[in-house]
Amino acid sequence: MPTYYDTEIKSRLMLGTAQYPSPAILAQAFKRSGAGIATVSVRREAGGERAGQAFWDMIGDLGVHVLPNTAGCHSVREAVTTAQMARELFDTNWIKLEVIGHADTLQPDPFGLVEAAHILTDDGFQVFPYCTEDLVLCERLVEAGCRVLMPWGAPIGTGLGLNNIYGLRSLRAHFPDLPLVIDAGLGLPSQAAHAMELGYDAVLLNTAVAKAGDPVAMAQGFARALEAGRLGFEADPMEPRDMAAPSTPVLGRAFT
């Protein structure tokens, strides 16, 4: 099972906590999928609303590890300050670092990401960077102190799956011992299974589960796909070939 910054997690599924039809369905999705990490955010609190406390209590009841994000931050300064506020609120050094570089694709700003990763690592954070599959960017993030990488499969919320299989495979080959997590872009369990077959350690989902017609069933479907894909990876798959090869013995066939 994956280990992030010396903490082993008994699940390959990280699950977001946004956009569910209700808190009860969110809780059921976690329970039925066995997700080990919940991503959360910080947002402005309206006067006297105390929604933050209620949400915090609910997350505590899930009994999972919490990974705060810096979602929506477009600058290094915003991301660093958001991370610092999240650390105080959630009492964890873990931070899912997002520095968004483009409004249409919500893709990471690689330059800001590396700069922020340096600042936060120096400040004692354990950074989970939301990045692309660009190998050079990922090398820079590791140099900055990141001990896990979270490349996108596709843009956030699209459900397009794994858009660059070559790039993801290349990343796995270059970082054989680093935890690699597909973050964003998945829509179907089969895509999560594919990520596992590529040797990835985990996936992070939110929209795919929360916006499914039956989020609880979808969460469970993803959990099973992760298990199936990982077993396939560990079982050392056969090599594909172009020409057919009979599986039934040729020797002893009748009429020969």
Added chain:
Amino acid sequence: MKITVNGTAQETAATTLDALLIELGYGEAKVATAVNEGFVPATLRPEQRLNEGDRVEIVAPRQGG
């Protein structure tokens, strides 16, 4: 004194961040704070002076992906 709290301009009599939070009803609430885009830890709120035009952020735990 006029300051901005969570993007909304407002008047306050508070001279410290700690006093502002009490004035706004966040006394014991689970919130984190920033002034002019810089994080202010809870322990430093009593010492954080407020000045005309300061931009204060008050955030709390929320759903996220």
